[in-house]
Amino acid sequence: MRTVLISGLGLIGSSIARIIKQADSTIQIIGVDPDDRSVDFLMAQLVIDQRRSFAEAAPLADLIVLAGPVSVIIEQINELVSLSLKPDVLVTDVGSSKVKIMAAATHLSARQVAFVGGHPMAGSDKVGSRFGRVDLFSGAAYFLVAQSQTDTQLNQFKRLMAPANVNWQMIDAKAHDHLVSELSHVPHIVATTLVNTVAKSLENNPLGLKVAAGGFKDTTRIAGASPEMWTAVALSNADEITRDLDQFKNQLSELQAAIKRGDRQRVFEIFEAASKIRKSLNH
Ligand SMILES: NC(=O)C1=CN([C@@H]2O[C@H](COP(=O)(O)OP(=O)(O)OC[C@H]3O[C@@H](n4cnc5c(N)ncnc54)[C@H](O)[C@@H]3O)[C@@H](O)[C@H]2O)C=CC1
Ligand SMILES: O=C(O)C(=O)Cc1ccc(O)cc1
Incomplete structure (x- = not known):
């Protein structure tokens, strides 16, 4: 791989750029982002x-990493379908949901363009390229959703991402979207x-x-x-989220009802269960 296109140079895209540069400083990284300040930085x-436009850069790339918001990732996959790309290019993404992205990517795979879905399970509440770091994903899971990538392409991608120190985790799109x-x-x-x-309750x-x-x-x-x-x-994971929110509301209502009726035993049990589970996560 000689040329990598990263579209979306925010927290995640800029971290991936830093990781790839650290893995191989001879690789040319072409950045695409409408935000001048991120690109200049x-x-x-x-x-x-x-810096180039997406349509100009995509045909030059051996690896294309889509790192904009999920809606932009889907638009750009659709755009790639009509561009003429290198025969061995691998396209991947970093979006936080996978079912809709993988569905869009079937049109790329149908045109013999290799695609593997991706999602680093780490990041932060910080926005933009200034917060990108080589070690942002260190120790975290990095989900991969197989579609049409070859083993060679996947191994090359993993080699370029080696400085990230992630735990690669293969998963299918539906299971991924449920979990996340x-x-x-x-x-x-x-x-x-x-x-x-x-904020509303305390505004005065x-x-x-x-x-x-x-x-x-x-x-x-x-x-x-x-x-x-x-x-x-x-909006990209609406069905899973609405189902899980119903469960959350039920659990919240149960705790609310136990507090209201003064049910010391039940309130204690609920706090105790969560406390044990949460403590076991400290590593
Ligand atoms: N923030 C986080 O902790 C994590 C985010 N993700 C996923 O990574 C992706 C990027 O998120 P962040 O880097 O956090 O957001 P960010 O807001 O820091 O960066 C997004 C970048 O995409 C750019 N962009 C917008 N439209 C574009 C277009 N048409 N072409 C090229 N670039 C465009 C924006 O200017 C911005 O620089 C999202 O899909 C998100 O779901 C995945 C794991 C963690
Ligand atoms: O800020 C944190 O701790 C996060 O959990 C960040 C995060 C945001 C979105 C993802 O898809 C994955 C990780």
Whole structure:
């Protein structure tokens, strides 16, 4: 692989650019992003080598990494279908949901363009290229959803991503979207709702959010993430998310009812169960 196109140079795209540059500094990285400041920053840092339009860059690339919001990833897969690409190019993405992206990519695979879905299960609430880091995904799972990639292409991609130090995890798209709805999408929605609810309730309170302790900040950190990115994620995994939110509301109602009727035993059991599980996650 000599030329890599990264489309979307935010937190995730810029981290992948840094990882690939660290793996092989002779690789030419072409960046695509409408945000001039992100591009200028990464050019100045020598993380990307060139800026081009998507349609201009795609035919030059041996590897194409789609790292915009999920809705943009789908648009760009559709655009790739009508472009003339290198015969051995591998196309991959980093989107937080996979079913809709994999469905769009079947049109690429039907044209003999190799595609493998991807999703690093790490990141942050920070937005943009300035927060990208080589070690952003270190120790985390990186999901791969097979479609039409060859073993050679996948191994080359993994070699380029070696400095990321991830745990590669093959999964199918439906199982992926179910898992991340529970582990990532619903938590994001819960954190968001908590912030909005508390802010509204306390809007006329002179102390209000200013005096919030670590508990409120810890449970809501992710609500500070990009609304653009999360709107695309939520709408792309709507069925799983709405089902999981129903379950969440049921559990919340159960705890609410136990508190209301003063059921010390049940309230204790619920807190105890969560406390044991949460402590077991500290590693
Ligand atoms: N933020 C996180 O922690 C994680 C995000 N993801 C996924 O990674 C993708 C990118 O997310 P972030 O880097 O966090 O967002 P970000 O907001 O930091 O970056 C997105 C970038 O895409 C660019 N963009 C928008 N339209 C574009 C277009 N038409 N062509 C090229 N670039 C375009 C934006 O200008 C921005 O620089 C999303 O699909 C997200 O679901 C995956 C894992 C973790
Ligand atoms: O900020 C955090 O801790 C996250 O969990 C970030 C994150 C956001 C979206 C993903 O698809 C995966 C990870």
